[in-house]
Amino acid sequence: MSSTSIKTVIPAAGLGTRFLPATKAMPKEMLPVVDKPAIQYVVEEAVAAGSDDVLVIVGRNKNALANHFDRVTELEHTLERKGDAEKLAKVMEASNLADIHFVRQGDPLGLGHAVLRARKHVGNETFAVLLGDDLIDSRDVLLSRMIEVSRDRSATVVALMAVEPSQIHLYGCAAVDETDETDVVKVKYLVEKPSAADAPSNLAIIGRYVLKPEIFDVLERTLPGKGGEIQLTDALEALADDESIAGPVLGVVFRGRRYDTGDRLDYLKTGVQFALDRDDLRGDLAAWIKELAAHL
Ligand code: UTP
Numbered sequence: 681m682s683s684t685s686i687k688t689v690i691p692a693a694g695l696g697t698r699f700l701p702a703t704k705a706m707p708k709e710m711l712p713v714v715d716k717p718a719i720q721y722v723v724e725e726a727v728a729a730g731s732d733d734v735l736v737i738v739g740r741n742k743n744a745l746a747n748h749f750d751r752v753t754e755l756e757h758t759l760e761r762k763g764d765a766e767k768l769a770k771v772m773e774a775s776n777l778a779d780i781h782f783v784r785q786g787d788p789l790g791l792g793h794a795v796l797r798a799r800k801h802v803g804n805e806t807f808a809v810l811l812g813d814d815l816i817d818s819r820d821v822l823l824s825r826m827i828e829v830s831r832d833r834s835a836t837v838v839a840l841m842a843v844e845p846s847q848i849h850l851y852g853c854a855a856v857d858e859t860d861e862t863d864v865v866k867v868k869y870l871v872e873k874p875s876a877a878d879a880p881s882n883l884a885i886i887g888r889y890v891l892k893p894e895i896f897d898v899l900e901r902t903l904p905g906k907g908g909e910i911q912l913t914d915a916l917e918a919l920a921d922d923e924s925i926a927g928p929v930l931g932v933v934f935r936g937r938r939y940d941t942g943d944r945l946d947y948l949k950t951g952v953q954f955a956l957d958r959d960d961l962r963g964d965l966a967a968w969i970k971e972l973a974a975h976l
Pocket of ligand 1: 697790
């Protein structure tokens with residue numbers, strides 16, 4: 681397997697209940713961060729790591745996603761006629777990014793179930809799973825490192841990030857052993873959303889995974905867990921528990937910039953942060969924030 685051939689799976693079939701009513705008719709992955717839907721940043725990240733085949737797992741609101749990555753000839757022609765090359769390029773960007781496929785999840789029975797829907801498309805290859813809840817700064821390296829570690833050590837790889845103990849109850853948490861590489865740890869076991877007192881570490885699983893095809897058989901056997909959903913974490917725990925299934929589960933510890941878009945407050949912060957990183961918006965936005973803060 682070469683890093684250029686890895687396929688990417690983006691589950692986007694969740695109900696997005698924390699963002700209702702915005703997500704009533706639109707997947708949460710389509711919510712804009714500044715002027716791009718969150719999922720476009722994720723596809724860009726996959727492409728930057730050498731993956732140009734992307735499968736999006738879609739739910740009831742498939743059309744918004746499919747349309748976004750499709751050509752919109754009417755809009756393109758109008759911008760062409762107006763000679764607006766800059767906007768035309770922006771419109772065409774999403775449709776030219778990668779080879780994007782869609783498969784329906786049917787009922788949203790959990791992240792593990794969504795990943796299982798990728799089985800036919802992925803086949804017998806190692807693949808990446810990227811969640812739109814986490815955006816990774818394009819200036820930092822994560823996915824390509826995970827792919828490299830997976831290949832070198834024939835391992836399943838999860839992305840881990842140190843969080844404040846008070847935050848660990850929001851994540852899957854990994855009990856780990858060190859390895860000979862400073863950014864790689866061996867996952868001994870996983871605990872879903874532990875209290876700070878029960879957490880075996882402060883390392884949280886964030887939404888990037890490089891999975892081996894053996895995960896599909898494990899997911900087939902995985903019973904509904906927390907929230908009555910088929911959990912990807914439970915399947916990963918089964919792999920960590922029995923290395924004879926698919927080799928070790930390793931974690932790449934990410935120390936770069938990650939932006940959370942999973943709930944409303946973090947989503948708002950992400951939008952502000954991304955805008956402050958943009959030359960066309962930083963100055964005016966920063967001035968307004970200072971003004972606003974002075975009156976809070
Ligand atoms: P979340 O639990 O964060 O997504 O799932 P959600 O259920 O849509 O959000 P809330 O809590 O109701 O607001 C993590 C990821 O897994 C996908 C989601 O789209 C999200 O990217 N997912 C989850 C699926 O594709 N299918 C599912 O059945 C569940």
